[in-house]
Amino acid sequence: MLPTDRHVQHKNTLSNWGVDVVFIHGLLGGVFFTWRQQDKDNVRDFSTDQISGDDYTFCWPRDWLQDDASHVRVLGVDFDSYLSQWGGACPTQTFKSSLEERSEDILWRLRQAGIGDRPVVFVGHSMGGLIIKKMLVSAQNSGNEELERLAENTKGVIFYSTPHEGSQIANLNSLVKYFFFPTVEVQELEFGNPTLHELNAYFKQFVERFKTKVISFGEMIPTRHLGLDLTFVPPESSDPGVGEFYPVSYNHMDICKPESKKSILFRKFYNLVWDALDEASPFE
Numbered sequence: 001m002l003p004t005d006r007h008v009q010h011k012n013t014l015s016n017w018g019v020d021v022v023f024i025h026g027l028l029g030g031v032f033f034t035w036r037q038q039d040k041d042n043v044r045d046f047s048t049d050q051i052s053g054d055d056y057t058f059c060w061p062r063d064w065l066q067d068d069a070s071h072v073r074v075l076g077v078d079f080d081s082y083l084s085q086w087g088g089a090c091p092t093q094t095f096k097s098s099l100e101e102r103s104e105d106i107l108w109r110l111r112q113a114g115i116g117d118r119p120v121v122f123v124g125h126s127m128g129g130l131i132i133k134k135m136l137v138s139a140q141n142s143g144n145e146e147l148e149r150l151a152e153n154t155k156g157v158i159f160y161s162t163p164h165e166g167s168q169i170a171n172l173n174s175l176v177k178y179f180f181f182p183t184v185e186v187q188e189l190e191f192g193n194p195t196l197h198e199l200n201a202y203f204k205q206f207v208e209r210f211k212t213k214v215i216s217f218g219e220m221i222p223t224r225h226l227g228l229d230l231t232f233v234p235p236e237s238s239d240p241g242v243g244e245f246y247p248v249s250y251n252h253m254d255i256c257k258p259e260s261k262k263s264i265l266f267r268k269f270y271n272l273v274w275d276a277l278d279e280a281s282p283f284e
Helices: 099-112 127-140 145-152 168-174 194-210 264-280
Strands: 019-024 072-077 120-125 154-160 213-219 223-225 228-230 244-248
Touching (some): 019 127, 019 264, 072 099, 099 127, 127 145, 127 154, 127 194, 145 154, 154 264, 213 264
Parallel strands (some): 019 120
């Protein structure tokens, strides 16, 4: 699931055709937490084995796409992120903390894994969607042939509750300012941040230029956090204003965790991947 796991060598068009699907989580996320199947009873939240079974998967992108493995490569990007600077990285440790830094770092790592050499679909939860948009806009305007090819080969983007115009989580500082110090990542998510508005405008231009398919889901149920019921990303922010938008009855943490393959959260994603596969197929 990591970008360095496997590099696809495209030496034979007929045997190596297919689609790459890249998943990027958000704040406090991780490959085996963000992309697990929904567990309404929360009985698996603290499980350490993380071994999927017949009735539950700790990583639905991996397990539910197995039947398509011959032509779909799934990559999950994992990175550390924090809501607060308490318990974060050691002061001497360097890590990519801003949206621009994080996006640039992940973009080049994905290129090293061969992303962009064939059609690709990006999937992001929360801040992960902002990272995807920043990567694509930067790739388009990079002047680098490889990165420009990645932009052109991006066939679809799925957003699960991405704060295109900001998130209420960034305003928590005023409520708990004596105990809670937002990180740079959180501060960038404030409502009204002109950088986010500008990024979304550039992304719309990207979609128009490359005819990229976009599907977005917006949370409609509050999330319990720090004793508060919060809608982290309201519909006016989770709707990027381009492509298809679906407000759904999930909270911020569960919106990327479909209950089954029948869930709209999975079906819309799966249909988009198959559309990309059909387009990429060398067979008529």
